[in-house]
Amino acid sequence: MSAIPYAPAPESVRPRLRTSYDLFIDGAFVAPRDGSRHVTINPATHEPITEVSHAGVADVQAAVDAASGAFPAWSALPGAERGKHLFRLARILQERARELAVAETLDGGKPIRESRDIDLPLVAAHLFYHAGWADKLAYAFAGRNPRPLGVCGAVIPWNFPLLMAAWKVAPALACGNTVVLKPAETTPLTALLLAEIAQEADLPRGVLNVITGGPETGAALVRNPGLAKVAFTGSTAVGKAIATELAGTGRRLTLELGGKAANIVFADAPLDQAIEGIVNGIYFNQGHVCCAGSRLLVEESIADVVLAKLARRVRTLRVGDPLDKNTDVGAINSPAQLARIRALVASGVEEGATLHQSDCVLPDRGNWFAPTWFTDVAPAHRIAREEVFGPVLAVMTFRTPDEAVELANNTRYGLSAGVWTDKGAKALRIARRLRAGVVWANTFNQLDPTSPFGGMRESGFGREGGMAGLREYVEL
Numbered sequence: 276m277s278a279i280p281y282a283p284a285p286e287s288v289r290p291r292l293r294t295s296y297d298l299f300i301d302g303a304f305v306a307p308r309d310g311s312r313h314v315t316i317n318p319a320t321h322e323p324i325t326e327v328s329h330a331g332v333a334d335v336q337a338a339v340d341a342a343s344g345a346f347p348a349w350s351a352l353p354g355a356e357r358g359k360h361l362f363r364l365a366r367i368l369q370e371r372a373r374e375l376a377v378a379e380t381l382d383g384g385k386p387i388r389e390s391r392d393i394d395l396p397l398v399a400a401h402l403f404y405h406a407g408w409a410d411k412l413a414y415a416f417a418g419r420n421p422r423p424l425g426v427c428g429a430v431i432p433w434n435f436p437l438l439m440a441a442w443k444v445a446p447a448l449a450c451g452n453t454v455v456l457k458p459a460e461t462t463p464l465t466a467l468l469l470a471e472i473a474q475e476a477d478l479p480r481g482v483l484n485v486i487t488g489g490p491e492t493g494a495a496l497v498r499n500p501g502l503a504k505v506a507f508t509g510s511t512a513v514g515k516a517i518a519t520e521l522a523g524t525g526r527r528l529t530l531e532l533g534g535k536a537a538n539i540v541f542a543d544a545p546l547d548q549a550i551e552g553i554v555n556g557i558y559f560n561q562g563h564v565c566c567a568g569s570r571l572l573v574e575e576s577i578a579d580v581v582l583a584k585l586a587r588r589v590r591t592l593r594v595g596d597p598l599d600k601n602t603d604v605g606a607i608n609s610p611a612q613l614a615r616i617r618a619l620v621a622s623g624v625e626e627g628a629t630l631h632q633s634d635c636v637l638p639d640r641g642n643w644f645a646p647t648w649f650t651d652v653a654p655a656h657r658i659a660r661e662e663v664f665g666p667v668l669a670v671m672t673f674r675t676p677d678e679a680v681e682l683a684n685n686t687r688y689g690l691s692a693g694v695w696t697d698k699g700a701k702a703l704r705i706a707r708r709l710r711a712g713v714v715w716a717n718t719f720n721q722l723d724p725t726s727p728f729g730g731m732r733e734s735g736f737g738r739e740g741g742m743a744g745l746r747e748y749v750e751l
Contacts, residue, residue: 290378292464295326298334298487299470301341302480308333313489315463318384319597319606319641327463330486332495335455338484339501342426342453345481350423350451354410361406361448363476365399371472372399375465379437380597382464384606384642385560387598397722398441401740404724405445408745412450415742421749423451424527425503428496430517431466432509433459433608434563434664440466442739443506444483450748452503455484457496461609463487502526504748508565511662511688511733529737529747531565531729533662534690537683538568538719539705541676542577544695548717550584553668556693556719558592558604558646562666563612565734566691568719570659571648572682575672582650582670586631589646594635604666607642616644616665623649623658628669654685662688676701680708690730693719712738 295312297304311329316322330338349357368375375398376390385394412421429443436458447454458466470485486492490513497505497517504527507517511532521528538556540549556568573581597605607613624630628649637643648668652659658669673679683692692711694702699716706714712730715721722728727743729735738744 288373288377290374292325296328296467298328298330299485300338307331315382317381318608321640324381327487329488330492335486335495335499338455338486339426339499341481341484342455343501345479346425346453349453349479349482354412357449358406358409360478361402364472365402367472367476369399375468378464378468382462383433384597384608386602386605388600389560394435394438398437401441401445401724405449409449415745416751419751421751424748424750425452426501427452427454427504427506428502429454429456430493430507431458433462434560436462437465439508440469446744446748450745452748453482455486455496457486457493460489514735530735532733532735533688534565534734535570535662535686535688536566536568536691537570537572538693539572539679539683540581541696542574543697545697549695550588552719553585554588557668558666559720561604561607563608563664568693569663569668571668571670572679573672575674578672589633592633592646594645595638604646607644610642613642613644616663619658619661619663620647620667623656626656628652628656628658676705684710687733689732690734
């Protein structure tokens with residue numbers, strides 16, 4: 276089928292973007308010391324959005340110094356007062372939620388429906404939740420005298436930019452720490468808009484600093500000795516490098532890294548519900564999800580039925596303009612990520628798996644990849660072992676619960692998993708045997724600020740969300 280031209284976006288709301296953004300340090304936007312900047316690109320159109328500063332080592336040091344200077348007063352502030360600041364951030368964010376959702380979609384390529392209806396409500400929920408904890412830390416850790424750590428460096432990825440910022444900024448500030456936030460190079464906009472909201476909410480100067488740039492900026496932040504803690508979400512390779520850098524320094528570290536989650540469907544599962552969970556588990560946010568259910572394990576007796584239902588459902592997914600509220604699958608975040616997805620899909624074909632793809636028409640501009648699934652997959656295939664981080668599903672079958680568990684645990688990762696069955700005791704029994712930090716039963720990709728999230732093995736360590744997430748930001 277021939278490509279169609281990219282149509283004008285139907286979304287009427289437009290974010291109030293500047294033509295150029297400076298770094299946000301000590302409560303003000305300041306130009307980078309060396310004047311270095313880069314342009315952020317809309318992945319759906321390849322059109323420039325705005326110009327963003329690139330922080331050098333001196334800029335990183337200035338941000339850390341500002342956070343260090345603000346720490347004594349912020350940590351001494353009564354918890355109820357810190358909570359009020361977080362409540363104000365959350366309320367202003369809610370007022371600007373539609374604008375922020377559009378900015379997230381423009382910058383990252385995800386469908387506006389996901390940005391607007393899932394990401395932004397969760398961002399506000401994390402701020403509200405942690406605002407409520409700010410004056411209750413003594414009860415969360417009774418008799419243990421919780422104290423803030425100091426300056427926290429937060430390095431966040433491009434798949435959920437504002438949500439990952441909230442996951443780190445909200446608990447850090449609630450516990451009395453100050454923060455230097457470094458967003459991903461390809462998706463810096465909503466972090467910069469968060470800085471504007473911090474100004475509007477009268478957050479004390481230096482409590483939150485936002486520095487933009489590439490991998491060198493993130494590396495300079497991680498190496499800075501003024502940090503008491505680093506919180507990183509991203510690739511396993513970078514996480515390992517950060518762990519090596521911080522080893523022996525005494526600085527705290529949490530890592531939320533890659534995943535290769537198994538989504539296990541038993542013959543007694545509610546199949547129509549399971550199909551929706553499978554689709555949401557892998558095609559949500561174009562598969563740009565660390566906890567994506569990228570390995571589908573189906574009981575052999577129902578494999579033909581599940582695959583037929585899956586094929587019909589995938590072919591109903593609308594791929595295209597991320598700003599169209601009817602779009603299900605948006606643009607791949609960058610040309611580099613698109614190239615990786617294509618390479619891994621090619622390896623699946625070369626290694627003998629059977630390729631299936633939606634026959635959707637893709638726009639003629641931007642970074643696009645059709646929803647894809649493989650059958651006849653072996654555990655040794657790269658598509659079953661490596662994180663694709665794209666809309667690509669590897670399907671395998673099993674005959675017994677023991678075989679399902681063995682297949683699910685046959686990975687170096689350990690972030691998440693899913694179990695589909697109509698028997699609660701069976702779901703719990705299987706979940707206990709899965710080597711994953713989060714296990715969903717009869718659902719997938721459902722997150723809540725009250726529930727801890729994190730992995731094991733090469734998916735990282737530490738938790739974000741809930742009381743377990745608070746523990747990562749205090750000294751006891």
